[in-house]
Amino acid sequence: MxxxxxxxxxxxxxxxxxxxxxxxxxxxxxxxxxxxxxxQGGQVQVLASSPKASLTGVMYGGTTPTMMINHESGDPLQVSQIMLNVYDDDGVLIGSTQVSNISPAVTPEQLSPGMQTSAIPLSLNTGKTIDTGSRYTVKVVSSQSKQQIGSVVLVAR
Structure with missing residues (x-):
């Protein structure tokens, strides 16, 4: 043992x-x-800071096409930090408008739910027009993050 x-x-x-x-x-x-x-921390912050909004609007055709945006609900928007991409009924991009480049400045500076912008002149590609009675899709994009804030389908007046 x-x-x-x-x-x-x-x-x-x-x-x-x-x-x-x-x-x-x-x-x-x-x-x-x-x-x-x-x-991934930096990317998460960019995505979290992109506002989202439900929008409607009014578009006018003619020689100087314009648009007014109605903010229905969602996050407040800094108007100078948005870009409007206009597509025709076939989905072809016919113009892109950087709102911060417009003079005089579009009012109000901050668009909250229940508010409407002043008329925004639309920049169109050469040879493209906004025809009265035609349907267009406008994608509102943040010019900083390049994220889509909202989209609206309109018939030009």
Whole structure:
């Protein structure tokens, strides 16, 4: 009979090794998830800051086409930070208007639900026109994040 029977017991060593391996795996997974979250932080902030709004409007054709935007609901919009992309009924982009480049400035500066802008002159591509009675889709885009804020389908008056 051995003098120290406890020294022959190997069952405790096996459990300790499993415990250490499980802790190492948990730490590695936590580091991987942490690095992914931290590397995507800047993109998450840009997406979170893009406003969304439900919009309607009125479009006038003719030699100097214009549009007024009605803000129905959603986030307040900085009018100088929006861009209007106008598409014809076939989905072809016929013009793009950077609202900050318009002089005199479009009012109000901040468009909240229940408000309407002043007339916004539309910039159209060469040879393109806004015809009375024709249908157009206007996509309102943030000029900073390039994210779509809202879209409206209109029949020109």
């Amino acid at each position: 051995p003098l120290h029977p406890i020294t022959k017991d190997d069952f405790g060593v096996e459990n300790a090794v499993y415990g250490i391996l499980m802790i190492a795996i948990v730490v590695m997974v936590a580091l991987l998830i942490g690095s992914l979250v931290l590397s």
